[in-house]
Amino acid sequence: MKLEVDSLARCFGTTRALDGISLSVESARVLTLIGPSGGGKSTLLRVLGGLETPDSGTVMVNGAALATTAAELQAYRRSNGFLFQQFNLFPHLTALRNISLPLEVVHGHDPATAQTLAEAALSRFGLLEHAHKLPAQLSGGQQQRVGIARAVARKPAILFLDEPTSALDPEMTAEVLELIQELAEQGQDIILSTHEMGFARAVADQVAFIAAGRVEELASPADLFAHPRSEVCRRFLSKVMRY
Ligand SMILES: Nc1ncnc2c1ncn2[C@@H]1O[C@H](COP(=O)(O)OP(=O)(O)O)[C@@H](O)[C@H]1O
Numbered sequence: 235m236k237l238e239v240d241s242l243a244r245c246f247g248t249t250r251a252l253d254g255i256s257l258s259v260e261s262a263r264v265l266t267l268i269g270p271s272g273g274g275k276s277t278l279l280r281v282l283g284g285l286e287t288p289d290s291g292t293v294m295v296n297g298a299a300l301a302t303t304a305a306e307l308q309a310y311r312r313s314n315g316f317l318f319q320q321f322n323l324f325p326h327l328t329a330l331r332n333i334s335l336p337l338e339v340v341h342g343h344d345p346a347t348a349q350t351l352a353e354a355a356l357s358r359f360g361l362l363e364h365a366h367k368l369p370a371q372l373s374g375g376q377q378q379r380v381g382i383a384r385a386v387a388r389k390p391a392i393l394f395l396d397e398p399t400s401a402l403d404p405e406m407t408a409e410v411l412e413l414i415q416e417l418a419e420q421g422q423d424i425i426l427s428t429h430e431m432g433f434a435r436a437v438a439d440q441v442a443f444i445a446a447g448r449v450e451e452l453a454s455p456a457d458l459f460a461h462p463r464s465e466v467c468r469r470f471l472s473k474v475m476r477y
């Protein structure tokens with residue numbers, strides 16, 4: 235994917251969630267956002283995915299300016315996939331139905347096609363045996379994998395993942411990260427925020443360090459983790475990589 239973001243701002247009341255974000259990514263499969271809580275990672279992901287409208291600034295995704303009309307924005311949103319930290323699945327629907335229902339309601343597939351696509355998505359990630367379970371009958375890791383299966387069921391242009399493992403224990407974290415890595419290897423463009431520095435280092439082509447609503451650094455993981463240039467990034471990394 236190719237991204238050009240210039241002077242992006244988004245305020246919530248007096249909070250400047252995005253305070254002039256600029257970044258340029260020429261070609262990346264996986265862009266990872268890291269940085270302290272409250273820095274603006276989720277807001278940036280939401281703006282890039284078309285879920286949130288910025289107050290000012292411009293965004294170009296793969297050469298096209300972000301849509302401005304409601305209808306175009308909705309179409310753009312539907313062309314992408316999303317997964318958040320937790321509570322992604324409808325608790326009263328089976329894993330299969332969690333995937334097939336949006337395919338019917340949001341994407342307009344007939345029920346039979348939706349079911350076929352949903353089964354294919356579950357089977358792709360080895361989750362078919364869980365098709366008829368409710369979220370409460372699945373582990374947190376399995377729930378997140380079902381959530382990812384749902385997000386990629388229609389082959390999204392970009393998959394947005396917002397701290398997909400932060401509510402999971404280490405073993406479940408590993409199974410979700412493996413799935414994300416597999417997707418990246420299969421060619422899925424991904425933008426994710428994470429606190430898993432080892433994973434960011436292993437899977438990202440580009441890492442953006444975001445703090446106080448700004449991109450402090452943008453570099454390859456090898457560069458950013460070995461030679462953080464800004465003081466605030468150095469401090470953050472020395473804190474989170476200490477243990
Ligand atoms: N919907 C919202 N309403 C009010 N404040 C918000 C909202 N979303 C984000 N913020 C604020 O914007 C700042 C950036 O938040 P966020 O993008 O969630 O950062 P991060 O994901 O890096 O933790 C924080 O101060 C947060 O409290």
Ligand SMILES: [Mg+2]
Pocket residue numbers: 272275276277396397427
């Ligand atoms: Mg966040």
